[in-house]
Amino acid sequence: MNRIVVVGYGPTAHRLVETLTAKGFDGTVTVIGEEPRPAYDRVALTSYLSGVTLEDLTYEMPSGIVTRLNTRVTGIDREAGLVTLADGGSEPYDVLVLATGSAPFVPPVPGAEHAFVYRTIDDLDAIRKAAKNAVEGVVVGGGLLGLEAADALRALGLKAHIVEMSPWLMPRQVDEGGGAVLKSHIEGLGLGVHAGAGVQEIVHDGEQVTGLRKPDGTVLDAQVVVFSAGIRPRDELARSSGLEVGPRGGIVVDEGMLTSDPSIYAVGECALAGGMVYGLVAPCNSMADVVADRIMGGSKTFDGADMSTKLKLLGVEVAQFGAMEGALDVTYMDPVGGVYKKLFISDDARTLLGGICVGDASPYTSLRPFVGKELPASPSDLLFSGAGANLDVPDEAQVCSCNNVCAGDIRTAIADQGVTDVPGLKACTRAGTTCGSCVPLLKQLLEKSGVEVSKALCEHFTYSRAELFDIARVRGVTTFSELIGQHGTGRGCDICKPAVASILASLHNGHVLEGERATLQDTNDKFLANIQKNGTYSVVPRIPGGEITPEKLIVIGEVARDFGLYTKITGGQRIDLFGATVDQLPEIWRRLVDAGFESGHAYGKALRTVKSCVGSTWCRYGVQDSVGMAIALELRYRGLRSPHKLKSAVSGCARECAEARSKDFGIIATEQGWNLYVGGNGGFKPRHADLLANDLSSEELIRTIDRFLMFYIRTADRLQRTAAWLESLDGGLDYLREVIMEDSLGICADLDAQMEHHIATYADEWAATLDDPDKLDRFVSFVNAPGTPDPSIVFGNERGQIKPVMAR
Amino acid sequence: MNWTSICAFDALRPESGVCALVEGVQVAIFRTYDGDLYALANLDPYSGAYVLSRGIVGTRKGEPTVASPLHKQVYSLVTGRCLDDETLSVPVYSVRTGDTGHVEVSLEQRVKAGV
Numbered sequence: 001m002n003r004i005v006v007v008g009y010g011p012t013a014h015r016l017v018e019t020l021t022a023k024g025f026d027g028t029v030t031v032i033g034e035e036p037r038p039a040y041d042r043v044a045l046t047s048y049l050s051g052v053t054l055e056d057l058t059y060e061m062p063s064g065i066v067t068r069l070n071t072r073v074t075g076i077d078r079e080a081g082l083v084t085l086a087d088g089g090s091e092p093y094d095v096l097v098l099a100t101g102s103a104p105f106v107p108p109v110p111g112a113e114h115a116f117v118y119r120t121i122d123d124l125d126a127i128r129k130a131a132k133n134a135v136e137g138v139v140v141g142g143g144l145l146g147l148e149a150a151d152a153l154r155a156l157g158l159k160a161h162i163v164e165m166s167p168w169l170m171p172r173q174v175d176e177g178g179g180a181v182l183k184s185h186i187e188g189l190g191l192g193v194h195a196g197a198g199v200q201e202i203v204h205d206g207e208q209v210t211g212l213r214k215p216d217g218t219v220l221d222a223q224v225v226v227f228s229a230g231i232r233p234r235d236e237l238a239r240s241s242g243l244e245v246g247p248r249g250g251i252v253v254d255e256g257m258l259t260s261d262p263s264i265y266a267v268g269e270c271a272l273a274g275g276m277v278y279g280l281v282a283p284c285n286s287m288a289d290v291v292a293d294r295i296m297g298g299s300k301t302f303d304g305a306d307m308s309t310k311l312k313l314l315g316v317e318v319a320q321f322g323a324m325e326g327a328l329d330v331t332y333m334d335p336v337g338g339v340y341k342k343l344f345i346s347d348d349a350r351t352l353l354g355g356i357c358v359g360d361a362s363p364y365t366s367l368r369p370f371v372g373k374e375l376p377a378s379p380s381d382l383l384f385s386g387a388g389a390n391l392d393v394p395d396e397a398q399v400c401s402c403n404n405v406c407a408g409d410i411r412t413a414i415a416d417q418g419v420t421d422v423p424g425l426k427a428c429t430r431a432g433t434t435c436g437s438c439v440p441l442l443k444q445l446l447e448k449s450g451v452e453v454s455k456a457l458c459e460h461f462t463y464s465r466a467e468l469f470d471i472a473r474v475r476g477v478t479t480f481s482e483l484i485g486q487h488g489t490g491r492g493c494d495i496c497k498p499a500v501a502s503i504l505a506s507l508h509n510g511h512v513l514e515g516e517r518a519t520l521q522d523t524n525d526k527f528l529a530n531i532q533k534n535g536t537y538s539v540v541p542r543i544p545g546g547e548i549t550p551e552k553l554i555v556i557g558e559v560a561r562d563f564g565l566y567t568k569i570t571g572g573q574r575i576d577l578f579g580a581t582v583d584q585l586p587e588i589w590r591r592l593v594d595a596g597f598e599s600g601h602a603y604g605k606a607l608r609t610v611k612s613c614v615g616s617t618w619c620r621y622g623v624q625d626s627v628g629m630a631i632a633l634e635l636r637y638r639g640l641r642s643p644h645k646l647k648s649a650v651s652g653c654a655r656e657c658a659e660a661r662s663k664d665f666g667i668i669a670t671e672q673g674w675n676l677y678v679g680g681n682g683g684f685k686p687r688h689a690d691l692l693a694n695d696l697s698s699e700e701l702i703r704t705i706d707r708f709l710m711f712y713i714r715t716a717d718r719l720q721r722t723a724a725w726l727e728s729l730d731g732g733l734d735y736l737r738e739v740i741m742e743d744s745l746g747i748c749a750d751l752d753a754q755m756e757h758h759i760a761t762y763a764d765e766w767a768a769t770l771d772d773p774d775k776l777d778r779f780v781s782f783v784n785a786p787g788t789p790d791p792s793i794v795f796g797n798e799r800g801q802i803k804p805v806m807a808r
Numbered sequence: 809m810n811w812t813s814i815c816a817f818d819a820l821r822p823e824s825g826v827c828a829l830v831e832g833v834q835v836a837i838f839r840t841y842d843g844d845l846y847a848l849a850n851l852d853p854y855s856g857a858y859v860l861s862r863g864i865v866g867t868r869k870g871e872p873t874v875a876s877p878l879h880k881q882v883y884s885l886v887t888g889r890c891l892d893d894e895t896l897s898v899p900v901y902s903v904r905t906g907d908t909g910h911v912e913v914s915l916e917q918r919v920k921a922g923v
Contacts, residue, residue: 459868491823491841493866494875494882519823523862523877531877535857783826783837784814792834792851792858806856 002027004295005083005091007073007237008099009033011042012268012284014059016097019292021062030066030091032073032083035120043281046152048124051675051694057121076241078261095263097291098238098251102231102269102279107140111202114209115140115225118149127226131156134223138162138212140199141228142169147313149226150191154314161192161220163212165229168195173309173320174340177331178358181340185316185359194220231279233270246272255301257291265291274304282306282402289404306401308371310364312734319364322354322371330379334359341383343367350374365440369397369407393445400431400438407445414449421446423727440730457718458495461488465643465718469503473714478508480520498522499718502605505641506713507754509761511768512604512641513775524603527779528766529585530576534804536793537585538578539565540602541592542638545612545630545650546573555595563588566801572609572647574600579802581790586779589766598764601639605719607646610634611659615652615669624669626652629698633667636702639762640709643716643725661689664722665705670694674701678708678736679726687723690733693741703752707740710751809902811912817905820845825874827861830913835901836861837911838885840872846885847903847913852876853896860898 004020006013009031017029033039040057048057061067072086082092104117116127118139131137137153139146142164153160162169168179169186183193194214202225203211211219233250244252244260250272257265257273267287269279278284283305293300308321316338326344333340339359346353352370357363363382370376373394393399395408413419413428425442426432432439455464461484463471468483477483480500484492492500501520505512512518512525524530529537541556556575560567565588566578580588602608612630616622630650640646649658650667660666666677672695680689693704716725729735738744740751769775781790795802814828820839827850828835834850838861850858855878863874865885872885882891883898890896902914 460866490870491867491872493868493873494864494880497864497866516823519821519865522864523859526862531859531862533855533857533878535859535878778826781827782829782834783819784812784828784830788829790834790858791832 003092003094004029004097005093005095006031006097006099007083008101008234008268008270009035009039009067009069010099010101010268011039011059011281012101012288013097013099014039014061015285016099016267016288016292017065018059018062019289020295021065023292023296025292025296027094028066029064030068030093031061032068032071032085032091034070034072035122036070037121038067038069040121042119045118045121045124046148047691048121049128049152050155051670051691054121056688073237076237076264078241078263081263093263095265095295098259098264098266098270099268099288100234100237100270102233102277104227105230105232106227107199107229109199109201111204111209112227114202114204115227118145118152118226118228124152127152127224128156130224131158134158136161136220136222137224137226138220138222139226139228140212141230142166142193142195143172143228143230144170144309144311144313146228147186149228150186151314153224153226154189154191158224159190159192161194161222162186163194163197163199163214163220165198166195169193170318173318174356174358175324175342177333177342178318178340178356181333181335181338181358182316182318184335185338186314189314191314192220231269231277233272233277235270238266238270246275250277255303256294256299257287257302258294265294267291273302276304278305278307280305280307280309282404285402286404306398308364308368308401310361312361316359317357317361319357319361320355321364321368322352324354324356326353330383332380332383343379343383345375345379349379365438369393369399369441373397392448393441399441399445400429403430403433405429405431410442410445411449414446443730457499458493460484460490460492460496463487465499465503466715468500469506469714472500472503473507478504479516480504481516492520494522495718498525498605499643501525502641502643506758509639509641509758511763511765511775513765513769513778518775518778527582527585528589528599528603528769529580530603532578532804534793534806535790536578536804537580537582538576538602539580539585539588539592540570540574540576540600541597542600542634543574543609544634544638545610545627547612547627547631552595552597555592555597559588559591562591564795564802566803570602570609573611574602574609576602579795579804581781581793582779583781583787583789586770586776590770593764593767593770598638599766605642605644607634607637607640607642607648609647610637611647611649611663613650613652613655613657615650619652621655622652622669623671624652624674626650626658626667626669629667629669629674629701630658633702633705636759637705637709639765640713640758642709642713644719644721646709646722662686663689665689665708667701673697676701676704676708679723681721681723683721685723690726692733692737704740706755707748707751708736710754711736711740711747714751809914809916811904811906811914813906813908814911814913817909817911820911823865825861825863825865827858828913830915833915834858835913835915836874837903837913838865838872838874840865840885844872845903845905845911846872847901848874848883848885848888849899849901851898852878852881853890853898854879854881854893 039059073083075084082090084090137158138161139150142162150160150162198215200215201213211221213219235245238251251266253271268284290300290302310319327347328345331342342356344353393407456462497520610630610633612626615626647663649660649663651658651660652669662682663680666689668675674696675694676692677689678692681687780786794805796805812830825838836848836850838846862877873882875882888898888900899917906912
């Protein structure tokens with residue numbers, strides 16, 4: 001059992017290899033894939049059309065695995081125990097796993113060869129290309145994937161139609177009533193829905209598709225036709241090797257996923273398990289886990305799968321769980337709000353059998369764990385939105401169907417392994433790592449387990465930062481004394497004071513050293529410079545977008561030389577001057593301000609820099625003026641105090657030389673405008689920013705960033721970067737879009753006004769400090785001996801510049 | 809006791825610190841919100857830098873404190889003990905408001921470091 005060969009390199013093959021590695025398998029694993037690229041996330045395939053890159057979708061293969069891409073397996077020599085390859089080579093195996101997947105079903109109608117399918121990156125590239133010269137598109141198939149494809153066509157700018165054979169859309173997930181509600185949602189978006197209709201012919205002129213003829217003879221005009229009418233298992237290799245296949249296709253496997261050859265397993269969409277072919281990610285993952293377990297000597301079995309689904313398509317939540325029929329059913333229908341919910345119940349009205357939701361999927365989260373169990377409340381209570389959120393989920397109830405994790409597993413992780421948050425549960429149990437639909441339930445289990453995740457800022461405030469922000473905003477609090485006097489205890493500390501200082505600065509934008517506020521600041525803000533290990537400070541003048549004139553560059557050089565400062569270029573495209581004592585800071589800044597420099601806020605939890613590449617002005621590849629945009633953004637948001645530092649960058653083309661995707665908000669130019677990415681982070685835990693919106697005009701871009709920043713400032717925890725904030729945001733990126741782009745909370749006008757206030761009241765805080773003797777008098781080393789240098793500060797020399805020397 | 813006059817009391821802002829040089833020794837002097845004065849060595853024993861006067865003044869369970877601006881350890885202004893790391897402490901000096909309304913410091917330690 002030393003050599004494992006996996007044929008096919010899709011998500012299921014990846015899952016198998018990943019699980020084997022995690023279990024410590026020590027033989028060799030060779031994965032042979034037909035596509036020219038490693039496995040990628042097909043569930044998120046559509047996001048590829050809206051700017052997510054192939055790199056983002058691609059799964060990372062564990063180290064030590066041999067992969068052969070672009071390679072077709074042509075046969076299996078079961079006698080010799082090897083597979084033969086199209087290039088004439090062969091690969092010996094002890095255990096063979098077939099993960100050959102499926103192919104989209106294309107009905108044999110005239111002209112079908114001119115239509116597209118929706119399965120691979122190459123398919124999407126072809127559809128995108130064809131859409132450039134098209135105005136209308138038709139998707140054949142109104143199931144889950146068909147709706148996704150229709151959404152993709154719409155996003156590509158086409159008027160989209162859906163043709164579905166069944167009398168209503170998504171017949172495998174919803175019943176007729178749900179289908180009607182779904183239809184009105186989708187038609188409301190401007191899509192054409194043609195249910196109960198087949199395809200007679202794809203009409204074309206020899207090269208170009210012109211339409212789709214329905215059996216009644218009518219023609220839908222379309223230049224792009226996409227088939228999404230189900231899948232067929234890729235079982236041709238198994239068939240030609242004499243393995244048993246089902247009468248309607250699929251490689252026959254037993255409950256251990258073994259084929260009719262005891263050395264060959266089959267997993268995923270090519271396998272026929274218990275007479276069924278499974279096309280969803282969750283059962284395929286379970287199959288891969290069974291095979292990994294069997295290879296490692298275990299005896300796990302695959303006993304069918306929960307086909308429950310919850311998804312959001314075309315902005316509509318659709319969910320189905322458990323059975324789609326029962327002796328009794330209870331329906332909640334709101335045609336005005338576009339909500340349809342139905343529960344199926346046993347004949348004694350005690351046991352929940354299943355449910356269907358359209359327009360509001362909340363019962364999925366709260367009720368799916370109760371399928372097959374006693375109803376936790378009366379059906380009518382359970383169907384009203386919000387109800388059921390506080391139910392106690394039984395231990396054996398499945399929480400995450402993608403990864404087969406039960407409530408009991410979650411509770412064990414919390415109790416025995418001390419997990420206290422959702423990211424911890426994901427790492428520990430894998431729950432919530434695939435489709436993410438169970439994350440709300442994970443949160444609920446955490447809360448109910450009694451894990452006291454205290455939101456209190458510190459011993460002086462029982463409120464979280466976000467709550468304090470709201471208190472200060474709503475009640476118009478302007479001082480720390482007022483806030484702690486009315487809403488806290490004691491006199492504050494190094495945790496709450498800077499946090500409140502930041503809140504007050506975000507809200508009112510006064511000088512950070514004005515009156516009592518000076519006592520709240522960390523030393524960096526108190527001296528408007530960055531403290532270093534020996535108690536000296538570094539100085540960073542703002543260089544917006546990293547663009548600087550020779551004259552200004554010379555001034556920085558002269559200041560550094562005259563004050564004997566160590567000079568270094570920062571990662572944010574500016575210059576850091578080290579080794580200044582507190583009494584030198586005003587003298588240094590006098591020179592810098594006179595030369596036209598402003599504070600760079602390198603010391604503050606505030607906007608730092610907006611980096612840029614050189615952009616279309618000089619670069620032969622650039623498509624937009626990234627430098628101009630970076631300067632505009634940096635000047636717009638300079639001085640904006642926030643829960644943590646904010647970094648940004650603007651790239652002038654997709655080559656991304658400014659590394660915008662490692663920033664809190666990053667902008668990448670497109671031919672049409674700008675793509676906006678948010679929540680990126682370098683640092684201790686790097687994170688690529690997520691695409692929030694694409695092809696924005698400059699005005700749209702700025703408005704969206706305004707709101708993103710202000711919403712973050714309002715709701716984040718203390719010292720929570722945008723990356724962690726976004727990950728902890730209930731509803732994630734979709735929710736963020738709803739709030740700041742669709743104004744679902746009705747706060748956008750407020751956010752806009754707040755940003756306008758910030759911009760209107762911005763003033764350079766170093767210039768203001770130099771003009772105010774009261775603020776300047778703190779810049780002395782010794783209160784009783786002004787002018788006396790601090791004798792503890794000693795410098796040595798390294799590579800021609802100063803370096804700190806510590807006394808010990 | 810040998811008292812050294814430092815500055816006018818009003819030169820100290822509430823809830824903040826200043827540093828004074830007293831016979832070559834760096835002394836951090838703090839004025840709390842209620843007008844009480846405290847004096848500690850300015851040397852942060854953890855980092856070896858002379859910075860404690862620039863820390864944030866606050867309270868922990870009612871006890872007046874200062875947090876080191878470098879690595880944020882919190883020290884009691886009353887005892888000089890580090891409340892986050894019991895192996896650390898700083899000397900506490902005597903400080904008072906003299907007859908002329910000036911702040912005065914004596915290097916005679918009220919509490920010796922490490923006691």
